Amino acid sequence: MNAMSLYLTAYLIVSGSTPKLALLPDPHTTELTEVERELNKAHDELGAQVLRALGFRNTRIADGDTATRIGMWSQFELNAVYEQVGGVVTTRTVEHSNTGETTLNTEITLTVVLPGMATVQLATEWYEPYGGHDLPLMHAIAELAAA
Template sequence: MTNGTDQKPRAEAPPASETFDRAALVARALGFRNGLKPNESLGDSLTRLTVWTQHELNAIYIRAGGTLTTRPVQRSTHDGESTWSATEITLTVHVPSIGDVQVVTDWDEECGGRDLPVMRALACRESIA
């Protein structure tokens, strides 16, 4: 028997309480004290988060460990008028009941920090531009 339509049932978004619980798990695993609200304008989600500096990434690396990778990227301003090359650093942390969560930032020479544990771990395998 059909319901009279040819449409597939729509996937429903998880209830707000479930999203909050998942965010709380990620926040706790990464050590975010004030909870977690992904910045959607940066492309953030519960499994991909942006931090502003390698110092913030280092604090998460010390607390949670994980796997580090880098890749060259092209960045631009929102209006696209200015572009630049950057090295994106990604820390992948496995969060139980969630899966892998990526925390990313761009290497910023002006912020310093080549002596940070996260940077020393990367230096063993890769060079930072």
């Protein structure tokens, strides 16, 4: 549920001498909910098209992802997409705070243009213990840094 679907306007309906409180949906909220449903449907359809174009079997966008921004589990998973569809690889330093401790991590982003659909970014954080310095994805990063 989201804030819009939770929004209701209370109307006091007085019938005789006993007041009754009835919760009726606000007509404007109902209209927005229908529009929101259509937008969600369009987003889900775009997400399914994007995932199919990237070679994924599952065509449901995961929680936290969008049709144009997808989080990957590891550099190996991201590399598999890179090897299949190519794209532009970039890195950036990201900062995370957890229980008062701040860490700096390297985020790897693969940007893929899917003609007629969308420009999609797939990202993961580099996890050193997994290794993978010899992955084609990492070679692309090295070439970018050397240029």
